[in-house]
Amino acid sequence: QKEVEQNSGPLSVPEGAIASLNCTYSDRVSQSFFWYRQYSGKSPELIMSIYSNGDKEDGRFTAQLNKASQYVSLLIRDSQPSDSATYLCAVSWGGADGLTFGKGTHLIIQP
Amino acid sequence: DARVTQTPRHKVTEMGQEVTMRCQPILGHNTVFWYRQTMMQGLELLAYFRNRAPLDDSGMPKDRFSAEMPDATLATLKIQPSEPRDSAVYFCASGLPTENTGELFFGEGSRLTVL
Numbered sequence: 056q057k058e059v060e061q062n063s064g065p066l067s068v069p070e071g072a073i074a075s076l077n078c079t080y081s082d083r084v085s086q087s088f089f090w091y092r093q094y095s096g097k098s099p100e101l102i103m104s105i106y107s108n109g110d111k112e113d114g115r116f117t118a119q120l121n122k123a124s125q126y127v128s129l130l131i132r133d134s135q136p137s138d139s140a141t142y143l144c145a146v147s148w149g150g151a152d153g154l155t156f157g158k159g160t161h162l163i164i165q166p
Numbered sequence: 167d168a169r170v171t172q173t174p175r176h177k178v179t180e181m182g183q184e185v186t187m188r189c190q191p192i193l194g195h196n197t198v199f200w201y202r203q204t205m206m207q208g209l210e211l212l213a214y215f216r217n218r219a220p221l222d223d224s225g226m227p228k229d230r231f232s233a234e235m236p237d238a239t240l241a242t243l244k245i246q247p248s249e250p251r252d253s254a255v256y257f258c259a260s261g262l263p264t265e266n267t268g269e270l271f272f273g274e275g276s277r278l279t280v281l
Contacts, residue, residue: 087268098257098272099209143209147268153199153222154268158208 057082061157074131078144087147168192170273178279184246187276189258201257
């Protein structure tokens with residue numbers, strides 16, 4: 056069974072520091088990888104996507120993918136209290152059959 | 167501003183009652199997904215449609231859940247009869263997934279409480 060694993064947290068990071076969120080997945084067939092942010096009581100919103108090995112940067116966010124290790128991470132630089140949320144890792148197993156989500160990591164940025 | 171619209175936003179019902187949730191996907195999106203989110207299980211895929219055709223509903227309890235897409239602007243998820251364990255937030259999402267992309271846009275969710 057194809058699975059996506061995340062540490063549930065909470066992960067507590069001081070304001071201004073780098074927050075590092077990790078995700079592992081079970082199947083090498085995986086094609087596409089996504090990070091969604093979900094504020095309490097709200098719906099998930101896409102913040103990053105990555106499709107090939109290496110790093111992808113977008114503002115304060117960097118996604119890192121290592122397909123050989125079946126590992127994807129999200130770095131948030133200069134963390135702000137507004138970054139406090141649950142971060143969901145999602146994987147597409149190939150084709151267009153939807154995403155499998157991890158259970159999310161609850162991130163708390165301490166002022 | 168294109169967005170996925172879901173109704174109702176909140177529903178409280180008694181065990182045994184029928185519940186119908188509705189979703190209007192973003193115009194032009196050909197794939198619609200129903201997810202259920204609970205604290206214990208996270209986001210679980212229930213069913214999805216492509217070009218209105220049901221492709222996979224293996225995530226749904228077949229005896230009580232049904233999903234349909236009567237036209238391109240409406241997807242429905244019905245629970246009959248409802249049970250307390252169905253209490254969750256139900257999200258509809260739409261997108262144009264291909265081999266290389268899979269971005270989904272989520273509605274605001276329907277929070278269901280079954281007493």
